[in-house]
Amino acid sequence: GDSVTQMEGPVTLSEEAFLTINCTYTATGYPSLFWYVQYPGEGLQLLLKATKADDKGSNKGFEATYRKETTSFHLEKGSVQVSDSAVYFCALGGSARQLTFGSGTQLTVLP
Amino acid sequence: EPEVTQTPSHQVTQMGQEVILRCVPISNHLYFYWYRQILGQKVEFLVSFYNNEISEKSEIFDDQFSVERPDGSNFTLKIRSTKLEDSAMYFCASSESRAGGIGELFFGEGSRLTVL
Numbered sequence: 001g002d003s004v005t006q007m008e009g010p011v012t013l014s015e016e017a018f019l020t021i022n023c024t025y026t027a028t029g030y031p032s033l034f035w036y037v038q039y040p041g042e043g044l045q046l047l048l049k050a051t052k053a054d055d056k057g058s059n060k061g062f063e064a065t066y067r068k069e070t071t072s073f074h075l076e077k078g079s080v081q082v083s084d085s086a087v088y089f090c091a092l093g094g095s096a097r098q099l100t101f102g103s104g105t106q107l108t109v110l111p
Numbered sequence: 112e113p114e115v116t117q118t119p120s121h122q123v124t125q126m127g128q129e130v131i132l133r134c135v136p137i138s139n140h141l142y143f144y145w146y147r148q149i150l151g152q153k154v155e156f157l158v159s160f161y162n163n164e165i166s167e168k169s170e171i172f173d174d175q176f177s178v179e180r181p182d183g184s185n186f187t188l189k190i191r192s193t194k195l196e197d198s199a200m201y202f203c204a205s206s207e208s209r210a211g212g213i214g215e216l217f218f219g220e221g222s223r224l225t226v227l
Contacts, residue, residue: 036218041220042220043115043117043202043218043219043220043221044154044202044204044216044218045218046215046216046217049215089154091154098144098156098159098167099146099156099216100156101146101153101154101155102153103152103153104153104154
């Protein structure tokens, strides 16, 4: 079945550092890929998405490219801010008609 | 901006008791979902609901669980006889279109259930 493997956390960075959170997936067919973010005390919010191979999703300085050849959808940001501290979830929308989530990566950005 | 709202934010209950978690999805959305996250673990799909019936459910969603849309606005998850392992954060979500397509799921803030 569909599955998502996400980089283990927690990740702690200094402000303005470069961020990468790895995500790989297993799915049949042509899934859509998502990154969701959960800020403290809030629900999951869609951060960005990509619906086909080579698409790049971007939002709030975050980017992720749908790489079919490596079955990956790594999240990157060039310069993180304290306000980016949150839990980040990679998710897949595939043959099963619901989202399959990764385990989440806790990011803490220190000033 | 429209949002999904969930109540209660936190509920503590004794093992064996019935619990109802409530959700108000975004008004023009057609698909409704419950997910849960046991502390430190993955967000797991429980059930999806469309056109007043369950469209998909996971193996977690056994006979102890039920969902209902009683009045056209609320979407509820009932756990008939809670077990310790039901302790988790339960997220409601809704979408205009089916998850896995290009539709986006909008999540509520979650209801934390603690079973003692």
